[in-house]
Amino acid sequence: MKILYFSWLKEKVGKSLEEIEKPNEVHNIKDLIGFLKNSSTKHQNAFKYPKSIKVAVNKEFADFETLINEKDEIAFFPPVTGG
Amino acid sequence: MKILYFSWLKEKVGKSLEEIEKPNEVHNIKDLIGFLKNSSTKHQNAFKYPKSIKVAVNKEFADFETLINEKDEIAFFPPVTGG
Amino acid sequence: MVRVIVRVQKENFILQNEIDNLKSICKEIPGALSSFVGYVRDFSNGKKISTLTIEHYPGMTEKMLTDISKNASQKWPLLGTLIIHRFGTLNVNDQIVLAASASIHRKAAFEATEYMMDYLKTSAPFWKSERVNKDNVWVEAKLDDELAKDRWK
C-alpha cells in the first residue's frame, strides 16, 4: 500500500510517502491507523487525535470504516484550507 | 417645470423634454398627468396606461401622490431595464 | 469608510484594470473579490438581435448607482464597491455592465455583488432597445427582476 501524508501530518510523521505491505490483520482505515501507530513514536504522535484527521482512498474521500487492499493509495491529512 | 420623457414615452410624446409653467390646479403628479393628457393627443396616448409609467421628481423615484412645485424636474418613463 | 466607484460610460472597460483599481482603493487588502459582468446576448425571446441600444437618465443614473452601492456597504462589511454601466449602441457579445465588491469575507462579497445587480436591474434608470430585423424593440421589464430585488428586504 502507498501511504501519503500532507500538511502537519507529514511533518509529524517525518515523511510524505511510505510504502508498506498490507498486514493481514488490517482490513479498514481504522485498522491501518492502529498498525501505523505501533510502527514508530512519530506515527503514534501524528495519529494521537484521529478525529482531526481526514482520509482519502485512491483520491476519494473515505472514512475510518472504509475497506482497503494492497493496491490502494491512502492519504492522511488535516481538514483542508484552500480557497 | 421641466418635464423629461424616456424610452417609449419619449417616442409617444414626440419629445424628450418640455418646460411648462405649473398650472394652479396641479398639485401632485396625478394632477400633472391629467393636465398633460389634455395638452395633445400624443400625450393622451402616451399616458393611456398610467400604471405602466414610473415617475421621478428631482431624480428621485416618486409616486402619483407626490406633491410638486414650479422648480421641480419631473421625469416619466417605463419600468427600467438596465443591467 | 467604504470606497465606492460608479461610472456610466459609452466606452468599453477592461475587467482586469477595473478590478485592480477597485482593489487599490480598499483601505486594507480584501481577501475576497466578487464580480459580475453582463453581456449582450444574440437572441431575445427567440428573435435574433443585431444591436442593443441603452438609454439612460443622466444624473439620476449615477445617483441611483451610488445609493445602491452605499446601501450594499451598509448591509455587508465591504471594503469597496464598483459599478460600471455602459450606454449607447452595443454589439452582440459586448460587455454591458460590471458590478464588483471587495471584502474580507467571501460571503459578504458574493451577496453584495448580487444585491447590487438586483437593485440595478430594477432601480437604475436604464432602458434597452433591441434591433430585431429593421425594428427597434423596447425591452420589457421582467417580473423576475422585481422579485429578485424583493428577497433582500
Add this chain to the structure above:
Amino acid sequence: MVRVIVRVQKENFILQNEIDNLKSICKEIPGALSSFVGYVRDFSNGKKISTLTIEHYPGMTEKMLTDISKNASQKWPLLGTLIIHRFGTLNVNDQIVLAASASIHRKAAFEATEYMMDYLKTSAPFWKSERVNKDNVWVEAKLDDELAKDRWK
C-alpha cells in the same frame, strides 16, 4: 454539454484572459458571468504574515475541482465553469484562486460560483501555511466554511 476548466498551477493568472477564455468555450453567448478572486491577506488572526505557502494533493485536487464544477453544472443551467487554484509560496496581495460561472441567467451564475467556492474550501485538498515572524503556521480549518457548504444541501 457544459464546459469545465480546472487548473492547479504555481503561476499567476490574468483575470481578463481567463474570463475571455471561459466565455469563448461556451456554446452560446452567456448573458451573465460571475467570478470570484481570493487574495493573500496581510493579517491573519491579528498577526502580520509575510508569505503564504499552499500545499496540495496532485491528482486528487484536479479530480475534486472537476467534481465540484460538474456538480454545479447539474444544479444550475450553466454554459461553462472555471476554477484556477495556485500552489507554492505566494506573497501578500497575490491572487490565490479564481472561480467563475457563465450562464444565461444572472442568478444561476452567482449561485454556482458561490457554491463552487464553498465546496472548494471544504473539499479540495489544499493546505495553507502562513509565515508569521520566522515560523510557518498551518492554517486551521474554519467551522464557518463547513456550514457555508452545508446550506447547499
